[in-house]
Amino acid sequence: MCELFGASLSKACDLREYLKIFYSHSVRHPHGWGMMRFCDGQIQIIKEPVSAVESKILNDVIEQTIPQKNLLAHIRLATVGKKKPENCHPYSATDNSGRQWTLIHNGTIYSGNKLMKYLNIQNGDTDSERIFLYLLDLVNYKISQCGELDERQRFDIVDILAHNLSPRNKLNLMIFDGDILYIHKNMHNTLSYKYTENGFLFSTEPLDDGWKGLPMCKVFAFRQGEKIFESESCTSEFVPTLEYLSALAAMNI
Numbered sequence: 001m002c003e004l005f006g007a008s009l010s011k012a013c014d015l016r017e018y019l020k021i022f023y024s025h026s027v028r029h030p031h032g033w034g035m036m037r038f039c040d041g042q043i044q045i046i047k048e049p050v051s052a053v054e055s056k057i058l059n060d061v062i063e064q065t066i067p068q069k070n071l072l073a074h075i076r077l078a079t080v081g082k083k084k085p086e087n088c089h090p091y092s093a094t095d096n097s098g099r100q101w102t103l104i105h106n107g108t109i110y111s112g113n114k115l116m117k118y119l120n121i122q123n124g125d126t127d128s129e130r131i132f133l134y135l136l137d138l139v140n141y142k143i144s145q146c147g148e149l150d151e152r153q154r155f156d157i158v159d160i161l162a163h164n165l166s167p168r169n170k171l172n173l174m175i176f177d178g179d180i181l182y183i184h185k186n187m188h189n190t191l192s193y194k195y196t197e198n199g200f201l202f203s204t205e206p207l208d209d210g211w212k213g214l215p216m217c218k219v220f221a222f223r224q225g226e227k228i229f230e231s232e233s234c235t236s237e238f239v240p241t242l243e244y245l246s247a248l249a250a251m252n253i
Contacts, residue, residue, distance in 0.1 A: 002089070002106040003029055004191070005073040005207075006174040008181040009199035010225035012067035019062045021207045022073055026052035032076035032088035033058065036102045036176065037065055043100055043178065047074075047088035069224065070181060072174055074104040086124030091132040095139045097148045100178050103132045106190065106204060107170030107238070114164060135161055135175070151180060151221075155229045158182045159219045166217070166235035174202065181222045185214050187238040199225020 005022045007015060019035075026033060033055065034047030052058050052075055065071075074089035092102040105128035109115060115130040122129045138157050142149055149157075154177055162184045165171050172191050175182040183202055185191035192211040194201045200222055201207075202214070214220075217237055221229035 002077055002104075003075045003204035004104050004106050004172065004174050004202070005071075005204070006104075006176075006181060006183070006202040007068060007071045007200070008222035008225055009069045009196075011198055012069050013196075013198055014067045015071055016062050016065055018201065018203075018207050019065065019073060022203065023052040023058060023062070023075060025205065026075045029075040029077040030054075031078040031083045032074075034074045034076075034089045034104070035061065035065075036072040036090045036092065036104075037068055038070065039066075043092065043102065045090055045092050045102070047085065047090070049083050049085050049088055070176060072102060072104050072176060079108050082125060084124065087126045087129070089128060091129055093132075093136060095136060096143050099139075099149075101132075101135065101139065102176045103128070103135060104174050105131055106172040107187070109165065109169045109171075111168040112165065131161070131165065131171075131173075134165075151223075151228070154180065155182070155219070155221045155231075158184075158221075159231045162186075162219050162231075162235045166238070168236070168238075170238040171235075172204070179223060180228070183214065183220045183222070184218070184235070186217050186235055187240070188216065189213065200227075 003025055030051035032049045033052035037044055048055055072090055089104040090102045094100045109127040115134055118130040118133040166186050170187050172185045191214045192206050193214050194211045217233050217235045219231040
């Protein structure tokens with residue numbers, strides 16, 4: 001499908017070597033790459049609908065990435081949606097309170113009635129973008145009820161999203177709200193973490209030594225390298241079907 005990389009750290013760290021290893025995996029995920037990083041104190045989104053190993057700008061982007069506390073990176077293998085800029089991750093936009101949300105996704109939505117209404121308003125044609133639009137609607141609805149949301153309310157919204165979309169779907173997510181990084185996986189052996197002296201790194205595949213499997217079917221929230229919330233195990237595990245495995249085999253995954 002795709003691969004994800006994320007960081008939540010207590011102090012800004014040089015992540016360039018991790019990014020080089022991560023993006024080298026794009027030989028197996030050739031349909032786009034993207035990154036969320038901070039530049040001059042502002043969130044910056046960079047993405048291209050080309051293989052990361054063939055990009056003419058990625059090496060410079062990596063080398064110019066200053067030490068970061070929070071970062072997201074994505075490489076895409078297209079299963080839903082064409083190869084074009086609008087289908088590359090991350091997806092990012094502000095809610096009605098002015099908070100910027102950013103999302104990257106690994107998986108495919110097979111059962112998504114809650115997402116159908118976004119087919120005619122999304123910019124691209126991926127199920128991942130529809131997840132992001134659904135997230136923003138959940139956030140904005142809560143804002144209309146309560147005003148600006150506190151950290152627990154924002155966590156609960158991400159937990160609701162995972163609970164609603166996990167059944168029968170592969171839903172590996174990293175979501176950043178400008179303050180907190182949320183992590184979720186619901187398929188075995190598809191997302192790992194590494195704890196360092198400065199906090200947490202997350203990756204679809206281990207990038208060096210010291211990685212462990214992220215617990216299944218929970219939403220975790222991290223701020224500045226510390227876990228602040230953990231949901232109950234109430235979302236649904238995705239078990240690959242023969243159809244799913246056959247599709248991966250056809251794409252030489």
